[in-house]
Amino acid sequence: MKPLLLTNLTATSCIGKGVAATLTSLLQQRSGLRMCAFETVDIETHIGEVAGVDDARLPEPLRKFDCRNNRLAELALQQDDFFGAVRQAASRLGARRVGVFLGTSTAGILQTELAYRECDPTSGALPPHFEYGSTHNAFSVADYVRQRCGLQGPAVAVSCACASSAKVFGSARRMIEAGLIDAALVGGVDSLCLTTLYGFHSLQLTSPSPCRPFDVARDGISIGEAAAFIFLERAPRNLDGDSVLLLGIGESSDAYHISAPHPEGLGARRAMQAALAAAALEPEGVDYINLHGTGTPSNDRSESQAVTSVFGPTTPCSSTKGATGHTLGAAGALEAVISALAIRHGLMPGGVHTGRIDPTLTAMYIKDNRRASVARVLSNSFGFGGANCSLIFGRAG
């Protein structure tokens, strides 16, 4: 594929608002996971909650979009001057030439969960103030960001569970190559809600302690929330050597089970191989792998096998979900930003909370930060439904 330039980026998660705070947390190996005290949830689990989400105010003309998910989007847009940079790019390129591609798994469904508590006792009707299209619907976050930034190009929400905001890079890449747009605002936004907390709990996939990817005693995920945005453009001929490029994208389906990964990681392997082929790279060209690494026994086992089958046992890899939690539909974009930080700052972030690494997992999992030149990073995102997406980022120079 033709490389794309990451012109601007930002991320907001429980480890920080904006890239500087995120980088500091990664350098200090600080986790943002805390015992769950979200809303009225009574599950014993740790979560990655972003402080102050509900203080974010949406501008008056866009009030109908008001919900936790869009507040998180608004909060993140204001970090790193991302909003200003997008507005400038839109005036430079033309609003019609910039597309919006955002991943989410549950969008603003919390709004509907709360509205169901307020159903009219006689008619059963939802309260009049409840707006479906601009909060609950998956498109609401893409529509909000598009209108907020004054963009008029194609816009779409991608909702492939936990692979959503990795797959947005593929949609944007094709549309830029097709010439329908010149640039794309891509990213992911997923916020805490009862559906995912009680849902993953019902599957016995939430850990009572902070998640421990690749640990011998790992026992599930910690759910987090995040918003991460990247502005993508065609790579110009003359680039600053420190610029970060999207070099490859690989997508596949497991065709195995609706909620369990393929036991040998066949789909994951296929996605990583496709990303390497798209980037015209050999496995040795990747310096660090940011794993999907959720911390469930089955994901980590299957992913480790897939990684080892493609890269062998010596490529350093880790999951940053011990720090951020699993931010579901925002994970792909959040970890894309973390991958870019790894390249810019020569940092392979060690996986936090992991104690004794599971000796049956053959991939080279790192627990401590490594400072070394990182030219290329592969980032994995997998989701329910067997959706897989691997992205490769690299330094321009």
Add this chain to the structure above:
Amino acid sequence: MRLTAYVSGLGVLGPGLCNWPETAAVLSGRQAYRPAATVLSMPPILAAAERRRTGRVVKLALGVALQATSQSGEDPASLASVFASSGADGHNCHEICRALALAGREISPTRFTNSVHNAAAGYWSIGTGAMTESNVVCAFDASFSAGLLEAFTQVAIDQVPVLLVAYDAEYPQPLHAKRPIPDAFGVALVLTPQRRPSSLARVAAGLTDSGFDRIADSSLETLRCAFPAARSLPLLRLLAERNSGTAILEYLDVSRVEVQIEPCA
């Protein structure tokens, strides 16, 4: 900028519409449109374990997808796929929200796994064995055009055959009052980069600002407006009439998708 693809297979399910040949007869005026409740059946490609789990949207999506792939003669496992839907399984969503509003908050693991927007895409890949790339997009009422653009860019840029499945089904009350989709409607198109023996037409798609097309027949226009996936009807009508022509489909705000059609003789 125009993106081209060949329509090499079609499937339709909707109120009073059971397949593409019937829909084509209605859209080309050879047969009157008689609205009736959409008939959905269990997709034969699913194993017993999956059959127990599937709701109406999965039957709808897989039903049209199977019609289209069977007409195209393509191996379903070889096709990349794009699923476009405004919502996921409305009944399942209602049951989850209802349970979460009660004291016990007990939701079943099956309800939760089926709540993902990409459940139909997941069941399709499990049922057909397709390990190809599969994307699931949503753009509320603009979901059909969003899916069409996603599928056309994939065919044109990556030069792979793509199955596009657009589908929407109802929410029960009380969500129905807020999102009044009346029943179930789905359409599937097998889009190929090259002409195949089964190809019906060559289609070129692009963006435009022109006004979008409506359907003169009032009951078909009602259908077009009732389901995001039925915003495809102006395109389907041209394909049914087997004439060259242009259809302009609703998309976002003033932006529309223009499709130019050249039938394969």
